[in-house]
Amino acid sequence: MQTTAEYYCAYCGEENLTFVDLSAGGQQSYIEDCQVCCRPNILYIRIDEDTLDxxxxxxxxG
Structure with a gap:
């Protein structure tokens, strides 16, 4: 199951939207380029398995 979540770029500070795979576990990390400045961000994702927050x-x- 997938959902979306927002994060702020570590470089330019702009808000981005990303897809999160809820079935991939409570802690995830991956690299995604900013939709505004195109620089790569490491995303550290934590999912509360009870509330799905x-x-x-x-x-x-780099």
Missing amino acids: IEIDTEYE
Whole structure:
């Protein structure tokens, strides 16, 4: 099952929308390019399995 979540780019600070695969576990990480400045962000995703609340932290890639 997928849902969407918002995160802020670690480079330019702009808000982005990403798809999160809820069936992939409570902690995930992957690299996604910012939709505004095109720089790569490492996304650290935590999903509360009871409430399905999603928290995303970003970090510079490289």
